[in-house]
Amino acid sequence: xxxxxxxxxxxxxxxxxxxxxxxxxxxxPTLAEAQASLTIPPPWFSTTPVQWDVNRPWKDGxxxxxxxxxxxxxxxxxxxxxxxxxxxxxxxxxxxxxxxYLFMSGNYAWATLEYPKYLATVSGKGPAHAYxxxxxxxxxxxxxxxAEAILRQALLDLPSKPWRIAGEAKLQEHLGDHFARRHQxxxxxxxxxxxxxxxxTSDQPYGMHLLPKHLSRIRNKMDLLTMANLxxxxxxxxxxxxxxxxxxxxxxxxxxxxxxxxxxxxxxLKHQEKIELNATRIVPERIVAKQSxxxxxxxxxxVTSQAIIEGTFKALRQAGLK
Numbered sequence: 656x657x658x659x660x661x662x663x664x665x666x667x668x669x670x671x672x673x674x675x676x677x678x679x680x681x682x683x684p685t686l687a688e689a690q691a692s693l694t695i696p697p698p699w700f701s702t703t704p705v706q707w708d709v710n711r712p713w714k715d716g717x718x719x720x721x722x723x724x725x726x727x728x729x730x731x732x733x734x735x736x737x738x739x740x741x742x743x744x745x746x747x748x749x750x751x752x753x754x755x756y757l758f759m760s761g762n763y764a765w766a767t768l769e770y771p772k773y774l775a776t777v778s779g780k781g782p783a784h785a786y787x788x789x790x791x792x793x794x795x796x797x798x799x800x801x802a803e804a805i806l807r808q809a810l811l812d813l814p815s816k817p818w819r820i821a822g823e824a825k826l827q828e829h830l831g832d833h834f835a836r837r838h839q840x841x842x843x844x845x846x847x848x849x850x851x852x853x854x855x856t857s858d859q860p861y862g863m864h865l866l867p868k869h870l871s872r873i874r875n876k877m878d879l880l881t882m883a884n885l886x887x888x889x890x891x892x893x894x895x896x897x898x899x900x901x902x903x904x905x906x907x908x909x910x911x912x913x914x915x916x917x918x919x920x921x922x923x924l925k926h927q928e929k930i931e932l933n934a935t936r937i938v939p940e941r942i943v944a945k946q947s948x949x950x951x952x953x954x955x956x957x958v959t960s961q962a963i964i965e966g967t968f969k970a971l972r973q974a975g976l977k
Contacts (some may be wrong), residue, residue, distance in 0.1 A: 661828060686796035686797070695765065699732060703733055724759055749777070752786070758792060778812065783822035789805050790802040813826075824849075828850040854873075872962075885949075892928045897912075898910070902956075902958040909966070910924055919942065943946055
């Protein structure tokens, strides 16, 4: 296995390292700082055992990796190492799962180096999801101009039918999210409106039954942009529950919000999310701490994070939020 120094920050440590950096330095690292401190493969590879025979075919190995990614940090490291070992064998399908699993495991800086390599091999084939994930990694480090350029490029490289409309709608929604993070509400609203216009015309071969819920999610994002500052003191005390579509789309997430004493006291979840980088703990804690829905999600668990915020929004509406 060939080692080469590219950077060392956050590789294999994911959210834990990110939070440690922020706590010690007072600010998140820039993309350049994160990449400059990476070592690939990371030093912890030498102390991370792999309980899997990499001579087994990739189609089996990828299932084991996804199982590991849903477990604790030690198992997530094992999943990353196992993915890397398959990549070194050049037995990893079309290659998209190396950057994707780095993204899903919280190795954002490393993923920003691997995504361009993969995208170069599939240019012209409409890899909308990969473009969106690369943009998310860049946004994580505040590289917004680069992220916007990636998303604009994706709009010029859409999937072929029957996924073209769905792919374009998803990219338009992602652009809406992008400009919402940049506090450019009017531009965000335009992109959300584009997504709302496109989705009902989709001719995708499956997943049509979920379109109404996707439309509802986008409308809620638009409402959040125009909502005045949340004032919990104006809400009716009580316990309110709402359901929302999350990553585990076979079972909706249930979000329960407890309001009392003029505060949001608790946000609790019932869910079947698996690979979610602790978003089901972190995002509710942020909502309660800030007494706001304007909180950062967890990169790599965007769908889960957005579902929690949307579900809380729905519950707060029951409590009188306007």
